[in-house]
Amino acid sequence: xxxxxxxxxxxxxxxxxxxxxxxxxxxxxxxxxDAIYIAAGFAGIVAxxxxxxxxxxxxxxxxxxxxxxxxxxxxxxxxxxxxxLIVHVAGLWITSPPDMIDALLFRSPTPxxxxxxxxxxxxxxxxxxxxxxxxxxxxxxxxxxxxxxxVIVAGSVVHAVLIEGTMETISKAALCALVVAAAFKVxxxxxxxxxxxxx
Amino acid sequence: MIDVAxxxxxxxxxxxxxxxxxxxxxxxxxxxxxLAPTQSMSGGANNYQKGAPVVNRIGKGGFWMTxxxxxxxxxxxxxxxxIQIWAHTVEGREEDQRSHGATLTDKNGxxxxxxxxxxxxFGQPHGHLAYDSGEFKTVFLRPVMRSAKDTGLEAHFxxxxx
Numbered sequence: 229x230x231x232x233x234x235x236x237x238x239x240x241x242x243x244x245x246x247x248x249x250x251x252x253x254x255x256x257x258x259x260x261x262d263a264i265y266i267a268a269g270f271a272g273i274v275a276x277x278x279x280x281x282x283x284x285x286x287x288x289x290x291x292x293x294x295x296x297x298x299x300x301x302x303x304x305x306x307x308x309x310x311x312x313l314i315v316h317v318a319g320l321w322i323t324s325p326p327d328m329i330d331a332l333l334f335r336s337p338t339p340x341x342x343x344x345x346x347x348x349x350x351x352x353x354x355x356x357x358x359x360x361x362x363x364x365x366x367x368x369x370x371x372x373x374x375x376x377x378x379v380i381v382a383g384s385v386v387h388a389v390l391i392e393g394t395m396e397t398i399s400k401a402a403l404c405a406l407v408v409a410a411a412f413k414v415x416x417x418x419x420x421x422x423x424x425x426x427x
Numbered sequence: 428m429i430d431v432a433x434x435x436x437x438x439x440x441x442x443x444x445x446x447x448x449x450x451x452x453x454x455x456x457x458x459x460x461x462l463a464p465t466q467s468m469s470g471g472a473n474n475y476q477k478g479a480p481v482v483n484r485i486g487k488g489g490f491w492m493t494x495x496x497x498x499x500x501x502x503x504x505x506x507x508x509x510i511q512i513w514a515h516t517v518e519g520r521e522e523d524q525r526s527h528g529a530t531l532t533d534k535n536g537x538x539x540x541x542x543x544x545x546x547x548x549f550g551q552p553h554g555h556l557a558y559d560s561g562e563f564k565t566v567f568l569r570p571v572m573r574s575a576k577d578t579g580l581e582a583h584f585x586x587x588x589x
Contacts, residue, residue, distance in 0.1 A: 326473035337469045391550040
């Protein structure tokens with residue numbers, strides 16, 4: 229019974245990320261894009277998928293991993309997220325430098341751009357701060373990381389929803405909703421737990 | 428008659444007054460006095476290449492870029508004006524030479540140029556148009572398509588002397 233539950237949870241997670249990615253891979257738009265632009269787009273999709281995994285890991289919702297193990301994996305996936313975003317930005321830069329410069333300077337005419345750029349810098353900030361996690365102290369780290377995580381989730385989801393690209397609309401919306409729901413649940417749970425321990 | 432911008436951000440803010448101005452311009456020419464010049468749109472000049480040749484058609488065609496060119500102030504149609512057009516299409520990227528071409532306005536100040544189907548790039552399907560011939564001030568437009576399936580896009584220029 230336990231085995232069935234464990235595989236069900238993992239299967240659901242793989243489907244939540246895999247289905248939108250597979251539908252994007254089947255997009256007719258790909259025919260008109262070159263390899264670098266396709267890689268950049270998929271790096272963005274991968275990053276969105278990893279955003280769903282991160283809160284589930286740290287809250288211990290993914291079965292089969294000890295708390296210690298889950299935390300380690302959360303760190304590694306954080307690194308993978310940074311790598312995916314570097315590919316995303318670099319690939320888009322190569323595809324159209326003026327469009328990417330516009331986006332990074334917040335003067336792009338498209339509303340989705342600034343949300344993505346803000347989320348990108350928030351991820352960069354978390355990555356840098358994570359290196360000084362011990363020196364910051366657990367409490368400061370937690371407040372800063374949770375605030376930045378909220379910015380990352382909100383920014384990324386708005387960014388993704390507004391884009392007309394290779395992702396199929398319904399599966400993209402579903403993945404975005406799951407990302408928001410997971411982040412919200414984990415953050416409120418943590419908040420409640422902290423409030424309880426303080427009182 | 429929709430004037431220039433179909434950018435999602437500006438659409439709500441701009442569409443009302445712009446539509447009103449456009450309709451007035453058609454119905455009551457006298458009201459066209461003081462017609463304001465079109466402003467360049469941000470990102471309009473992205474991947475611009477100076478001096479794209481006048482062509483009968485860009486690539487194999489199938490998509491129509493249309494619009495008008497008028498003079499600021501009195502709104503008089505401007506004939507023989509050169510409009511450069513480029514976009515990311517089924518045949519090439521925005522910066523490719525073959526994705527660029529120019530056309531001239533007719534005696535009514537209208538232009539139309541057949542080009543390959545525009546496809547979404549950088550988040551939205553959009554075209555680029557430039558007036559860059561010197562007699563009037565340079566204007567770069569970046570109109571956004573309502574749907575990636577649209578097979579035509581309109582953009583209008585109101586130019587002021589350089």
